[in-house]
Amino acid sequence: MTTATSTIQELANREYQHGFVTDIESESVPRGLNEDIIRLISAKKREPDWLLDWRLKAFRHWQTMEEPRWWPNLRIGPIDYQDIIYYSAPKPKKKLNSLDEVDPELRRTFEKLGISLDEQKRLAGVAVDAVFDSVSVATTFKKTLAEHGIIFCSFSEAVREHPALVRKYLGSVVPYNDNFFAALNSAVFSDGSFCYIPKGVRCPMELSTYFRINSAGTGQFERTLIIAEEGSYVSYLEGCTAPMRDENQLHAAVVELIAVGERAEIKYSTVQNWYPGDKEGRGGIYNFVTKRGACRGVGSKISWTQVETGSAITWKYPSVILQGDNSIGEFYSVALTNHKQQADTGTKMIHIGKNTRSTIVSKGISAGNGQNTYRGLVKVLKGATGARNYSQCDSLLLGDRCGAHTFPYIEVKNSTAKVEHEASTSKIGEDQIFYCKQRGLSTEDAVNMIVNGFCKQVFLNLPMEFAVEAQKLLGVSLEGSVG
Amino acid sequence: MLEIKNLHARVEDKEILRGVNLLVKAGEVHAIMGENGSGKSTLAGVLAGRDAYEVTEGEVRFDGKNLLELDPEERAREGIFLAFQYPVEIPGVSNTYFLKAAVNAIRQHRGLPEYDAREFLKLVREKMRLIHMSEDLLKRPVNEGFSGGEKKRNEIFQMAVLDPRLAILDETDSGLDIDALKAVADGVNALRSPDRAIIVITHYQRLLNYIVPDQVHVLMRGRIVKSGGKELALELEEKGYKWLEASVREPQPV
Ligand SMILES: Nc1ncnc2c1ncn2[C@@H]1O[C@H](COP(=O)(O)OP(=O)(O)OP(=O)(O)O)[C@@H](O)[C@H]1O
Ligand SMILES: [Mg+2]
Numbered sequence: 001m002t003t004a005t006s007t008i009q010e011l012a013n014r015e016y017q018h019g020f021v022t023d024i025e026s027e028s029v030p031r032g033l034n035e036d037i038i039r040l041i042s043a044k045k046r047e048p049d050w051l052l053d054w055r056l057k058a059f060r061h062w063q064t065m066e067e068p069r070w071w072p073n074l075r076i077g078p079i080d081y082q083d084i085i086y087y088s089a090p091k092p093k094k095k096l097n098s099l100d101e102v103d104p105e106l107r108r109t110f111e112k113l114g115i116s117l118d119e120q121k122r123l124a125g126v127a128v129d130a131v132f133d134s135v136s137v138a139t140t141f142k143k144t145l146a147e148h149g150i151i152f153c154s155f156s157e158a159v160r161e162h163p164a165l166v167r168k169y170l171g172s173v174v175p176y177n178d179n180f181f182a183a184l185n186s187a188v189f190s191d192g193s194f195c196y197i198p199k200g201v202r203c204p205m206e207l208s209t210y211f212r213i214n215s216a217g218t219g220q221f222e223r224t225l226i227i228a229e230e231g232s233y234v235s236y237l238e239g240c241t242a243p244m245r246d247e248n249q250l251h252a253a254v255v256e257l258i259a260v261g262e263r264a265e266i267k268y269s270t271v272q273n274w275y276p277g278d279k280e281g282r283g284g285i286y287n288f289v290t291k292r293g294a295c296r297g298v299g300s301k302i303s304w305t306q307v308e309t310g311s312a313i314t315w316k317y318p319s320v321i322l323q324g325d326n327s328i329g330e331f332y333s334v335a336l337t338n339h340k341q342q343a344d345t346g347t348k349m350i351h352i353g354k355n356t357r358s359t360i361v362s363k364g365i366s367a368g369n370g371q372n373t374y375r376g377l378v379k380v381l382k383g384a385t386g387a388r389n390y391s392q393c394d395s396l397l398l399g400d401r402c403g404a405h406t407f408p409y410i411e412v413k414n415s416t417a418k419v420e421h422e423a424s425t426s427k428i429g430e431d432q433i434f435y436c437k438q439r440g441l442s443t444e445d446a447v448n449m450i451v452n453g454f455c456k457q458v459f460l461n462l463p464m465e466f467a468v469e470a471q472k473l474l475g476v477s478l479e480g481s482v483g
Numbered sequence: 484m485l486e487i488k489n490l491h492a493r494v495e496d497k498e499i500l501r502g503v504n505l506l507v508k509a510g511e512v513h514a515i516m517g518e519n520g521s522g523k524s525t526l527a528g529v530l531a532g533r534d535a536y537e538v539t540e541g542e543v544r545f546d547g548k549n550l551l552e553l554d555p556e557e558r559a560r561e562g563i564f565l566a567f568q569y570p571v572e573i574p575g576v577s578n579t580y581f582l583k584a585a586v587n588a589i590r591q592h593r594g595l596p597e598y599d600a601r602e603f604l605k606l607v608r609e610k611m612r613l614i615h616m617s618e619d620l621l622k623r624p625v626n627e628g629f630s631g632g633e634k635k636r637n638e639i640f641q642m643a644v645l646d647p648r649l650a651i652l653d654e655t656d657s658g659l660d661i662d663a664l665k666a667v668a669d670g671v672n673a674l675r676s677p678d679r680a681i682i683v684i685t686h687y688q689r690l691l692n693y694i695v696p697d698q699v700h701v702l703m704r705g706r707i708v709k710s711g712g713k714e715l716a717l718e719l720e721e722k723g724y725k726w727l728e729a730s731v732r733e734p735q736p737v
Pocket of ligand 2: 524654
């Protein structure tokens with residue numbers, strides 16, 4: 001082995017930095033899943049009957065479904081769905097009347113994660129909804145947003161305060177029977193974020209949700225619903241972390257985006273840093289998420305940007321259904337797998353309307369024994385005259401024990417459509433590293449620089465603050481990589 | 484400044500350098516010439532610490548330090564600069580960003596404060612004028628899509644910014660048009676100084692009209708077989724390398 005590679009290998013195995021556990025009294029439902037548990041969750045949240053019925057319908061459907069095994073490339077340990085706690089919430093000391101009353105222990109947890117719930121300290125441009133295990137514990141800047149008619153609150157609150165909106169859109173993009181994990185989520189989802197941007201409003205700040213799994217043995221099943229009316233715009237960020245634990249924890253979220261009106265635009269960015277498990281592949285989050293957006297308005301736009309560095313297994317395909325004519329779907333992704341992590345991620349772009357356009361840029365980085373798969377579908381239906389897609393999938397390998405796989409599926413039913421696909425796989429070059437070192441850079445800095453350069457196209461699509469975060473995260477996640 | 488004694492190096496099982504001796508003093512410019520495959524780039528690579536090469540014998544001292552035990556980045560920070568025969572592309576990393584990181588790594592090593600954006604820009608502007616480097620190349624990713632000549636010019640530009648003590652230019656003149664050659668030579672000449680040494684590897688006597696060397700060496704099959712003044716380059720131009728064949732003695736089989 002050359003010294004460059006061995007030095008990369010030696011780079012300190014800096015530990016996962018968000019692996020601490022918050023010691024807080026929590027209230028949970030008994031382990032396991034049955035109709036009574038679902039009734040209990042729904043009752044705890046004082047939900048209307050229609051929602052309980054919806055959950056039960058989802059549950060009954062879920063029971064008829066088989067756990068999917070359609071990724072021969074992924075190795076997934078068995079998941080015992082009866083051994084999971086489906087609802088866990090920090091015990092409220094009393095009813096919260098304002099942000100100042102958030103449990104100091106929770107406040108400290110989020111501070112430690114770099115998320116301040118204090119509006120004064122918070123960067124002025126970002127409103128945060130903080131979700132701890134199964135519930136939302138605080139949402140900042142609600143007043144400021146309300147002045148613009150924007151609703152940004154926890155999902156539970158939306159169910160209570162804006163039932164008509166929730167009822168109208170819940171499950172309208174990802175139906176409860178969509179897939180195994182979406183059905184499970186529909187049955188047991190506990191909280192999440194809700195966001196509504198009225199006609200003609202450009203949301204004046206970034207909205208963000210921070211998800212934190214804390215309790216052992218729990219799963220996290222949140223739901224996010226974002227609705228943008230005609231001519232509105234919103235940029236939404238999502239971040240996630242979890243403590244280090246030896247067992248695998250399940251995270252099965254559902255995100256639905258609806259660009260309802262003409263020229264409505266939703267930009268959704270994720271920096272996913274769930275605990276990835278240790279070097280031997282023990283523990284870590286199973287991140288099985290269904291994310292989908294519908295561009296219903298003419299000229300509407302949905303853009304997904306994701307940086308996936310965490311989780312033992314990531315399985316997600318943020319997709320866009322391009323219904324409105326001239327609507328636009330985008331997917332920019334960086335997925336990094338190190339040690340024994342596995343990622344199977346990509347997107348689906350479904351072209352229905354005329355002159356719909358989609359862009360896919362996927363950058364997969366594999367290190368250690370990591371396995372990274374891009375799986376994407378571009379589907380152009382009969383009526384989608386003039387549809388265009390451009391896809392680019394690049395893979396970068398660090399070392400020779402990791403793997404990169406690309407499965408682009410293309411189905412075109414309209415002859416005027418143009419679909420372009422480019423793919424590349426490269427190994428990080430010894431000569432690139434040597435060149436950097438000859439200019440005085442350390443191996444670590446050289447690798448970081450090369451990898452960040454590789455991801456540049458995607459990072460350019462992240463909001464500034466997040467882009468910096470993402471670059472740092474990539475550096476940390478690469479530690480102890482190549483060999 | 485640089486003292487190479489009986490240097491042997493191999494790639495895999497092939498011995499390429501077979502006893503190189505060379506003494507370069509501060510302020511001097513040395514030219515190394517020689518046929519394709521004679522080991523010029525190998526010598527440059529060994530000095531810079533490329534790990535494809537294994538040093539089997541000999542020693543190299545740089546300012547009295549044992550160069551061979553330093554990592555490549557340590558050598559760079561100590562002041563060794565290699566202008567690559569084939570500069571490497573680093574997609575997505577802007578030339579400016581790359582260079583700033585390099586400058587600051589070197590400054591830190593020298594116990595100097597890091598340059599902030601403004602100071603760095605000032606330095607870059609000044610060197611751009613010196614090398615006639617276009618702003619456009621600076622903003623683009625390192626060497627990505629650069630023409631052959633642009634890559635070479637970029638190497639010299641980096642050298643000017645990084646302010647090395649020993650610069651090794653590996654065929655920086657090949658692939659340059661006449662104006663670029665002059666610009667590069669002007670740049671190199673501007674950087675000549677009493678406390679800097681330069682080793683120029685080239686196939687063309689023409690470059691040495693612009694960068695006049697103190698000494699010229701001929702490398703043949705891994706050894707320096709002849710050294711002389713700048714006239715030696717002219718002689719080589721005229722006679723080629725064949726006449727020196729006799730001076731290469733094959734090592735006796737053991
Ligand atoms: N990585 C390598 N693997 C195998 N052989 C190598 C390697 N690097 C160099 N060599 C061989 O070593 C010899 C010397 O190469 P080197 O690049 O030093 O020559 P050079 O004098 O710079 O030639 P040129 O004038 O063509 O640039 C050549 O025969 C070359 O094929
Ligand atoms: Mg050469």
